[in-house]
């Protein structure tokens with residue numbers, strides 16, 4: 001008698017075989033001529049015809065399973081395309097309020113009697129609502145600046161702001177024995193040191209003091225060949241007008257200075273290509289150029305003549321991104337030669353004032369800001385700035401390398417312009433700004449001496465843009 005273990009083994013084997021047989025028979029029923037457990041025999045017997053045989057090209061418009069275009073799983077973008085100009089509008093969008101920030105109850109606005117006072121130094125001051133509107137109209141706010149972080153626009157009055165305020169006072173010439181002056185300055189400094197913001201503060205002070213403000217918000221827009229241009233008839237050497245840009249500039253000037261223009265009558269007899277009714281106001285004159293861009297340059301010239309008549313307010317003429325206009329523009333002349341930026345009428349108008357060739361009889365300021373983030377190379381401007389700095393600090397005046405070509409037109413414009421250098425904030429200024437950030441609820445940290453010292457050092461000894469970045473933009 002075989003042992004029971006052997007019998008159990010045999011019976012199990014028999015059961016398995018019957019099971020295999022039944023599965024095999026089922027497989028044979030469904031897939032004849034192919035084995036369930038090994039496909040190799042079948043594969044060798046029927047080699048894949050697709051690899052060797054010809055496949056008809058997929059028909060156009062018919063989705064073929066065998067033809068896949070692009071990466072696997074990537075769906076074609078069927079979203080709505082942005083309308084022309086929509087992306088630029090988004091990029092240039094200015095947000096001046098943050099509803100999540102707290103209202104700072106201690107914030108006092110700048111006002112006409114005290115705006116130029118030295119007492120404001122080291123304090124954060126609010127910009128009055130009408131000044132905010134005017135600054136917005138002249139595109140003084142930049143999308144890269146931190147306005148969208150706070151409840152409403154406010155700015156730190158730093159020592160450079162006080163210097164600028166002193167110059168504005170000097171330009172007004174309202175003190176005893178003083179006369180109105182034309183002050184010319186170029187704002188220079190490190191990247192994000194607050195040059196554009198200082199220019200904005202200058203414009204704000206001018207608005208508060210009821211000056212006429214003309215701002216060329218971004219020099220790049222004037223020279224990058226994005227706007228139409230045409231030679232000015234009778235100009236020698238040829239100058240070029242930019243009608244669309246000038247008409248838009250006139251509309252910005254009108255929005256920002258509406259109150260003054262509404263109350264001032266045209267006193268000269270300007271030569272215009274279109275008739276102007278008798279006893280028109282400056283507002284009507286400007287509107288003529290806005291509605292008829294072809295007449296925009298003669299209207300701008302006529303407006304300037306009007307503004308320089310005796311008894312008119314002082315003028316603030318400003319530009320941001322100076323290096324863009326201190327070189328050739330992107331425009332080409334009729335003989336396909338680059339047009340120098342100084343041959344564009346608007347820029348010519350600006351540089352004539354910056355160089356001191358034309359003065360402002362009622363006083364005022366020509367203010368230009370350089371940029372370190374968006375500035376094309378202008379060796380002549382950089383050299384002129386170095387010379388001006390050396391002159392002001394009685395240092396060694398650098399000498400131009402005689403083997404290098406120089407843009408003499410730039411050197412001539414800049415030859416006696418002074419610079420206003422924007423440095424780092426002092427610790428007291430940094431404290432005032434950090435305390436304002438904390439009061440706005442945008443900084444949730446204990447503000448004490450070690451904290452201020454740490455942030456001031458992290459910001460490269462008080463670089464205001466870096467200070468903003470390491471405190472409120474990073475959310476410590």
Ligand SMILES: Nc1ncnc2c1ncn2[C@@H]1O[C@H](COP(=O)(O)OP(=O)(O)OP(=O)(O)O)[C@@H](O)[C@H]1O
Nearest residue numbers: 145146156191192193194195196197371372373465
């Ligand atoms: N007086 C100020 N009060 C408050 N914030 C300021 C002040 N000045 C500058 N800032 C902030 O510092 C940042 C840099 O300022 P701004 O854009 O004026 O620098 P910039 O020197 O013009 O820079 P760039 O060289 O890159 O053109 C901005 O976010 C701005 O909000």
